[in-house]
Structures are given as C-alpha cells and as structure tokens.
Amino acid sequence: MKISLFFTCVAISLSQLSVAQNDLSAAMPRAQVANGTLEGVAEPSGIRAFKGIPFAAPPVGDLRWREPQPAKNWSGVRKADKFGPRAMQRAIFGDMNFRSDGVSEDCLYLNVWTPAKSAKEKLPVLVYFYGGGFVAGDGSEPRYDGESMARRGIVTLTVNYRLGLFGFMAHPELTKESPNKASGNYGLLDQQAALRWVQQNIAAFGGDPKRVTIAGESAGSISVSAQMVSPGSKNLFAGAIGESGSLLGTLTPTTLAEAEKTGVTFATSVEANSLAALRAMSAENLLEATAKPTTPRFGIVIDGYFLPKSAVAIFAAGEQAQVPLLAGWNSEESGSRAVLGADPATAENYAKGVKKLYPDRSDEILKLYAGQTEAEITQAATDLASDRFIGFSTWKWTDMQVKTGGGKPVYRYYYTRPRPAMRPEMGNATAGLAGGVVRDSNAPKTPPAKGAVHSAEIEYAMGNLATNRVFSWSQDDYRVSEALQTYFANFIKTGNPNGGGLPKWSAATANGPVEVMHIDVITKSVPESNRERYLFLDQQFK
Numbered sequence: 363m364k365i366s367l368f369f370t371c372v373a374i375s376l377s378q379l380s381v382a383q384n385d386l387s388a389a390m391p392r393a394q395v396a397n398g399t400l401e402g403v404a405e406p407s408g409i410r411a412f413k414g415i416p417f418a419a420p421p422v423g424d425l426r427w428r429e430p431q432p433a434k435n436w437s438g439v440r441k442a443d444k445f446g447p448r449a450m451q452r453a454i455f456g457d458m459n460f461r462s463d464g465v466s467e468d469c470l471y472l473n474v475w476t477p478a479k480s481a482k483e484k485l486p487v488l489v490y491f492y493g494g495g496f497v498a499g500d501g502s503e504p505r506y507d508g509e510s511m512a513r514r515g516i517v518t519l520t521v522n523y524r525l526g527l528f529g530f531m532a533h534p535e536l537t538k539e540s541p542n543k544a545s546g547n548y549g550l551l552d553q554q555a556a557l558r559w560v561q562q563n564i565a566a567f568g569g570d571p572k573r574v575t576i577a578g579e580s581a582g583s584i585s586v587s588a589q590m591v592s593p594g595s596k597n598l599f600a601g602a603i604g605e606s607g608s609l610l611g612t613l614t615p616t617t618l619a620e621a622e623k624t625g626v627t628f629a630t631s632v633e634a635n636s637l638a639a640l641r642a643m644s645a646e647n648l649l650e651a652t653a654k655p656t657t658p659r660f661g662i663v664i665d666g667y668f669l670p671k672s673a674v675a676i677f678a679a680g681e682q683a684q685v686p687l688l689a690g691w692n693s694e695e696s697g698s699r700a701v702l703g704a705d706p707a708t709a710e711n712y713a714k715g716v717k718k719l720y721p722d723r724s725d726e727i728l729k730l731y732a733g734q735t736e737a738e739i740t741q742a743a744t745d746l747a748s749d750r751f752i753g754f755s756t757w758k759w760t761d762m763q764v765k766t767g768g769g770k771p772v773y774r775y776y777y778t779r780p781r782p783a784m785r786p787e788m789g790n791a792t793a794g795l796a797g798g799v800v801r802d803s804n805a806p807k808t809p810p811a812k813g814a815v816h817s818a819e820i821e822y823a824m825g826n827l828a829t830n831r832v833f834s835w836s837q838d839d840y841r842v843s844e845a846l847q848t849y850f851a852n853f854i855k856t857g858n859p860n861g862g863g864l865p866k867w868s869a870a871t872a873n874g875p876v877e878v879m880h881i882d883v884i885t886k887s888v889p890e891s892n893r894e895r896y897l898f899l900d901q902q903f904k
Contacts, residue, residue, distance in 0.1 A: 386410050386568060387479040395563040398436040403443045409512045412474040412567070414446035417559040418552065420468035421524060426641050427536050427548060430470060430555040446471030448500035449525045450649050455498050462502040467528065467645045472521045472556055473501055475508035478568020486855045487517045487569040489560060491553060493580030493817065496613070496661065497526045510825030514851045517569035519560065523552035527652050530660035532618060533625035535637035546621050546663035550588050557589070557598040575854045577603035579820050584609055587759055591676040592668050596683035601857050603850065604689035604756060605819060609673035611755030611903050615662040624658045631657065677762040684768035686857040690775030691756045694813030698740045700747035707739040715743065730895045744813070752816070754899045764870045771869035773859055775879045777819045779842045780811040782834050822846045838883045845885050
C-alpha cells in the first residue's frame with residue numbers, strides 16, 4: 363500500500379512538473395525545449411518573452427570559424443529573462459542602440475516573444491535577421507523588438523549571428539579541416555542553425571513550424587535572399603520578407619579561392635602563420651586588427667556548401683525556395699552626393715559624376731535618370747545612387763522570383779515616408795544610418811530627409827515607433843506604421859498581405875503589368891514605372 367501511494371505521488375509530481383514546464387500563461391512562463399526548461403518573463407501586455415536562448419554552442423576556442431555546433435543540454439530551469447551578448451563588433455554605426463549583455467564571441471542566442479497561452483496553438487512565426495552590413499547589429503535592438511508583432515498573434519524571434527572577421531573569414535586551412543570542404547559564411551550558417559532550432563522547438567512556444575516566415579532589413583534582407591538559395595535552408599521556412607537588399611547585386615559573393623586569399627592576407631597582417639595561431643589570438647585583438655584601413659572586408663562566399671553557386675544561377679535554374687516573397691526598398695537609400703560628390707547639382711556636374719561611374723554609357727544613364735533643374739538633378743542623382751546601392755538588387759530578387767519561383771506570389775513595395783524631425787531635446791545631433799542619432803559637435807547638420815532613408819521603415823514595419831525616442835512621431839507616422847505592419851502581419855499569417863481594409867496589393871506576374879505598393883500617408887498601388895532603369899543596370903551587373 364505504501365509503495366503504491368509512493369508511485370502515485372511521484373506520478374502526480376511529474377505531471378505537475380510537465381505542466382509547469384509548458385505553462386506559457388503563468389507570471390513566470392516556462393517552456394520545455396530540446397536542451398532543457400526555460401523560464402521567461404510575462405510582459406504587462408500579456409506577451410511572454412524568452413530572451414538569450416542558446417541555439418548553438420559558443421563558437422569559441424577550437425569552434426572559432428567552425429560551422430555552428432549543437433547547444434549543450436542544461437539541468438534545472440534556465441532563466442531566459444535578459445538578452446545574451448551581441449556578436450563581436452566595433453562601434454561602426456554609432457547610433458545603434460543595444461540592450462544586450464555586452465560583446466562576446468559567445469553570441470549565438472535568440473529571443474522569442476509569444477502571445478500563446480499554451481504550446482498547442484500553432485501560431486504563425488516570424489524570424490527576423492538584423493541589419494548592419496554583416497559587421498554590426500544585434501537581436502536586442504529595440505527597433506526589432508518582437509512584442510508588437512506578437513500582439514498581432516505572431517510568435518516572433520530575433521536571431522544573433524557572427525559578424526565580420528568572425529562570421530565570414532575563409533582560409534585554406536579552414537577549408538581543409540571542414541567536413542564540408544568549405545570556409546566562410548559562418549554567420550549565415552548560424553542563421554540556418556537557428557532556423558533548424560525553430561523547426562525543432564517553436565511548438566513549445568505555441569508556434570507552427572510549418573508557418574515560418576523569415577525577414578530582415580539591409581544585411582538582414584540579404585540574409586533572407588541567401589537562405590532562399592542555400593540547399594540547407596530553403597525548406598525551413600514558408601515565406602520571405604526582404605527590406606532593402608539581396609545577394610543579387612548588393613555585397614555580391616566572392617569565390618572561395620578569392621576569399622581564402624583574403625584570409626591569408628589578413629593572417630599575414632597579424633603575424634599568424636597558421637590557423638592555430640589565429641585561434642590562439644584573443645577575440646579583442648583580432649577585432650582591433652580589423653579596424654586598420656588596410657584590412658580587407660570579409661563577405662559572403664560561394665563556398666560550394668552553404669552557397670553552391672552564384673545566387674543568380676540558382677534563381678535562374680529555379681532552385682531557390684519556392685515560397686511567397688514580399689520585398690521592396692526605400693526612396694532615399696543613398697544620397698545625391700554618391701553621384702555628385704560635393705559639387706552643386708548642375709547639369710554639368712551631374713553629367714561629370716555619371717561619366718565617372720559609367721565612362722562608356724553615361725548618355726544612356728542621363729536619359730534614364732534625367733533632370734534639368736537643380737531639384738530634378740538632385741532627385742535623379744538620389745535615385746541613381748539608391749538603385750546602385752540597394753534598389754537594383756532588391757528589384758532583381760523580386761523579378762527573378764516572379765519568373766522562376768514556381769508561381770508563388772511576389773509582392774513589391776516602395777517605401778517613401780520620410781522620418782519626421784528629431785525631438786527638440788536631441789540638441790546638437792545628426793540622424794544616423796541605423797535609425798538613431800550620432801552626437802558629434804563637429805558633424806555637419808544634415809538637411810531634413812526628402813525621402814525614406816535607408817533603414818527608415820524598420821520601426822514602422824515592426825510596430826516599434828514608440829520605442830524610438832529620437833524622432834517626433836506624428837499621427838501620420840502611426841497611420842503609416844499601422845498600414846505597413848498590418849501588411850506584414852497579414853503576409854506572415856497567410857502568405858498574402860491583403861486584408862484589414864487596406865488598399866489592395868496585387869502580386870506581380872510574369873506576363874502582366876507589375877503593381878508596386880507605395881507606402882506613405884496615402885498608401886496606394888502604382889504601376890511599375892522605371893523598369894528600363896533596372897534592365898539597364900542588370901546589363902551592367904552581368
């Protein structure tokens with residue numbers, strides 16, 4: 363009788379533990395993932411947040427410049443109430459705002475915001491990759507915060523990945539030791555590992571692994587296009603959102619041989635004659651070495667494994683992920699000075715600037731990007747600079763997905779809402795590329811943006827205007843945010859952005875006219891008007 367009573371008590375205790383481990387509705391919500399039990403926090407809004415979750419082993423020591431390895435199990439309950447460290451990076455964008463626990467090689471953590479009350483709800487999932495040129499950024503940045511999207515019924519994640527030297531250096535010795543005979547692309551492999559983690563664990567947070575959409579801005583958008591073409595990733599998600607940029611024209615990948623040469627050049631510059639010597643150096647010293655003007659850039663590699671061939675070739679063959687795609691770019695991704703330099707916006711100076719960029723075909727550019735008055739020339743130069751920087755590559759991505767994406771819908775946008783003026787208390791500050799401010803008394807005061815600058819749409823799309831205290835947001839800004847976020851949320855839920863009383867957004871078709879959704883205070887669908895520009899730039903790209 364006593365033995366029977368003992369086992370009954372044990373069974374009840376185990377049952378209670380199981381319930382506690384999957385209780386997302388409690389004040390201290392818990393979730394059981396493959397590696398152990400997590401305890402997050404309940405936000406005042408009712409959203410449950412789990413921060414700093416390891417999705418791979420720390421890439422330190424012998425794991426530096428290795429494919430991400432499985433995270434180790436833990437015993438007991440692991441607190442998931444604060445962001446993990448951000449990847450090794452210098453303060454390149456002085457206006458980036460982090461909430462992370464410092465900078466470290468030990469950086470492979472992700473964050474989950476969920477509205478689910480139980481693990482049985484099978485909600486749609488958003489996985490967001492941050493921008494920062496593959497040299498900076500972090501999943502803790504407030505502009506990417508997932509709580510607002512979670513309030514719309516979406517399990518939302520931000521994911522850390524290795525950057526710069528630590529995320530993208532190739533080297534002959536690294537290639538030789540790799541089981542895949544590849545090196546570089548570690549940051550992209552981190553993202554891939556996170557997507558596998560999502561497939562294995564997101565149900566514990568009420569998410570549906572069959573309804574995962576990946577998204578990102580700038581380098582994050584390029585990452586989305588990279589995951590679409592990687593054989594190991596393309597079946598891990600059901601939809602894709604790209605905000606400004608793709609592999610098809612921005613940060614174009616190099617060959618493995620070229621990337622290995624870059625790695626050897628760097629190793630020589632730091633007097634490391636072997637891979638072992640490189641791994642013996644401190645992360646801080648390696649990072650400091652990258653600050654030298656002579657240090658080469660470490661970028662994405664056609665490594666034969668993550669990226670078996672060029673992204674253009676993969677899209678041309680229809681071998682990319684056959685998923686719905688929503689992508690676009692902003693009206694002022696770059697400024698007119700990228701063409702004019704410091705010269706005034708005159709016809710003569712504009713022609714001179716274009717001639718430098720296109721010595722043999724400047725006449726064609728001047729017809730495609732035409733202007734006579736100062737204002738027209740400034741706008742034409744801005745358009746050309748923006749397209750060269752990132753507009754063209756995003757257009758190319760959507761255009762190829764329409765042609766070879768298996769008939770899956772493609773939705774293209776053009777974001778035109780300028781940021782408002784900065785709040786008066788910002789004082790002597792300059793608007794920065796990453797969305798905040800750079801406080802430099804010697805920096806020239808930048809004129810108000812005439813269009814939507816690079817990264818301007820992020821807070822609008824993610825519903826996070828209120829977290830950015832730099833700008834004087836108006837009711838118009840909140841209306842734009844409501845429209846853009848609703849389009850995104852609809853797409854994440856259904857693969858179609860339409861609904862909620864918004865203007866109808868038609869998918870692009872291979873044989874018919876392409877409609878582009880112009881996002882602003884007055885949001886409207888407009889026929890594509892500048893295709894000739896992109897066809898010309900496509901010739902230059904090839």
